[in-house]
Amino acid sequence: MNRLAWLPVALAVLLGLIAGLYYAWVVNPVAYTDTAPASLRADFRLDYLTLIAAAYAGEGDLPRARARLALLPDPNPAETLAALAQQRLAAGRPLAEAQALAVLASALGERPTPFAEGETPQPAVTSFPTRTATRSPTAPPIRTATATPGAPFALSSREPVCDQDLDPPRLMVEIRDRSGRAVPGVEILVVWDEGQSRFFTGLKPELGLGYADFAMQPGVAYTLQVAHSEEPIAALESPACTAADGTGYPGSWQLTFVQP
Amino acid sequence: MKTIAFRVAVGLVIGLAAGLIYGWVLRPVKYVDTSPDTLREDFRADYVLMTAQAFGGDDDLESARVRLAALGPRPPLDLVVEAIEYAVARNFSQRDLDTLNRLAVALRASPGAGIDGP
Numbered sequence: 001m002n003r004l005a006w007l008p009v010a011l012a013v014l015l016g017l018i019a020g021l022y023y024a025w026v027v028n029p030v031a032y033t034d035t036a037p038a039s040l041r042a043d044f045r046l047d048y049l050t051l052i053a054a055a056y057a058g059e060g061d062l063p064r065a066r067a068r069l070a071l072l073p074d075p076n077p078a079e080t081l082a083a084l085a086q087q088r089l090a091a092g093r094p095l096a097e098a099q100a101l102a103v104l105a106s107a108l109g110e111r112p113t114p115f116a117e118g119e120t121p122q123p124a125v126t127s128f129p130t131r132t133a134t135r136s137p138t139a140p141p142i143r144t145a146t147a148t149p150g151a152p153f154a155l156s157s158r159e160p161v162c163d164q165d166l167d168p169p170r171l172m173v174e175i176r177d178r179s180g181r182a183v184p185g186v187e188i189l190v191v192w193d194e195g196q197s198r199f200f201t202g203l204k205p206e207l208g209l210g211y212a213d214f215a216m217q218p219g220v221a222y223t224l225q226v227a228h229s230e231e232p233i234a235a236l237e238s239p240a241c242t243a244a245d246g247t248g249y250p251g252s253w254q255l256t257f258v259q260p
Numbered sequence: 261m262k263t264i265a266f267r268v269a270v271g272l273v274i275g276l277a278a279g280l281i282y283g284w285v286l287r288p289v290k291y292v293d294t295s296p297d298t299l300r301e302d303f304r305a306d307y308v309l310m311t312a313q314a315f316g317g318d319d320d321l322e323s324a325r326v327r328l329a330a331l332g333p334r335p336p337l338d339l340v341v342e343a344i345e346y347a348v349a350r351n352f353s354q355r356d357l358d359t360l361n362r363l364a365v366a367l368r369a370s371p372g373a374g375i376d377g378p
Contacts, residue, residue: 008264012271013278020279029288034300041293044330048296048307051327055310058317059359068306096318 037071045072046084050097053081057100062107069108081105085203099185099200106184106202106209153186153229153257161252162241168215169238169252171224175201175210178259182210187227192220218250226257297332301346304331308343309356312363321366337367 037048049072056065069077085101153175161172171190175183184202201212216222218238225232233255241251296307308328315324328336344360 005264005267009267009271012268013275016272016275016277017279017282018275019272020276020281021283022279023276024280024283024288029283033298035294035298035303036300037303039292039294041295044295047327047330051307051310051314054314054317054323056313058313058315068310071303094323096320100317 038073040072048072049077049081049084050088050101053100053104054097056104056107057096065104066108078105078108079206081108082203082206089203095198098203102200102203103185109184109209152259153226154260155229155231155233155255156258157254157256158233159254160239160241161254162239162249163252164241164243164249166252169218169250171214171216171222171236172252172254173201173212173214173224173226174208174254174256175212175226176256176258180258182208184209186210186212188212188214189225189227190214191223191225191232216250216252224255229257296330299331302350304339305343305346305350307331308340308363309347309352309360312340312343312359315363315366316359321370324363324367337364340364340367 037045040048049069052065052068055068056062074080081101082105085098085105088101089095089098156176173188175186177183182201184200186201188199188201190197190199197214199212199214202209204211204213207213214222214224216236216238220237221234222236223232223234224236236253236255238250238252241249243249296304299307308331311324311327314327315321325336328339331339340360340363344357344364347357347360
């Protein structure tokens with residue numbers, strides 16, 4: 001048998017291969033109708049995270065929230081949730097949504113991660129917030145603090161902070177409960193001559209679960225009030241600081257509130 | 261001539277089989293960017309339950325509708341009823357059933373406009 005005799009066979013194999021691939025990839029591809037949350041597109045995955053947080057806000061079942069989060073390939077869900085909270089706030093989404101994310105992030109941050117060591121799946125969100133001012137929310141929260149209900153927070157210390165890296169200067173607030181633990185999700189109201197803003201502790205877990213900050217304008221006097229706190233702190237103006245070379249710059253304030 | 265036709269037929273079958281094995285087994289179409297409407301039944305039920313739990317916290321029926329719309333173009337009430345049936349069949353807790361029922365009742369009481377799915 002000469003070589004040419006095999007040519008039709010080779011062509012037939014090629015034709016069959018093409019037909020097979022066409023059928024397998026185009027006409028009748030493998031149908032994935034029973035997918036898992038891990039395969040969701042990135043935007044749907046973030047919506048799924050938001051839904052987990054909203055369900056946690058409605059029910060308060062942390063083990064269940066953990067089990068749901070474990071379905072997604074994220075090595076550090078607490079950071080992802082906190083970052084997502086800020087993104088949603090910045091995008092003008094409902095405040096309750098961002099707060100639910102922040103509260104769940106805080107709740108997760110207080111306990112060990114449910115993920116096994118060595119797992120390095122792709123995080124759902126790869127960019128995390130830097131230390132910047134929080135946005136002013138636009139709607140009242142539905143679910144508020146996780147602090148001890150009814151117990152007021154009292155100002156424990158009020159110190160000027162001279163740090164040139166803090167630009168713009170900030171009102172930095174730290175909230176702690178009776179036992180000295182950081183309290184996330186506490187609402188803080190700031191009022192000044194031309195407006196007001198609300199922000200929450202725990203939205204920047206990398207700086208502490210009880211931490212929150214607000215960007216100050218030099219020369220503007222602010223009044224700050226913490227939820228569950230009886231007295232507002234008035235006349236908070238950026239203190240004057242002096243750099244090593246003698247130049248002046250606006251400083252920040254560090255306010256610590258505790259439950260007496 | 262008969263031999264050639266036989267060889268061609270054999271070649272076609274071999275090629276087709278190789279193509280199918282490659283396309284279905286070795287390198288199937290990968291769905292990595294799926295949408296919630298492709299979720300498996302148990303995940304769908306949990307998705308609906310999460311929506312109901314969120315609704316239990318915020319009473320925001322419109323948000324619940326938007327979330328359920330991600331599961332496809334079917335009416336949201338049908339999706340909740342389907343989840344309730346699944347929950348009953350799988351012995352979900354009474355609390356979960358109550359949560360789902362509450363959303364179903366709210367949807368039934370306020371049919372609203374349909375929201376397109378993904």
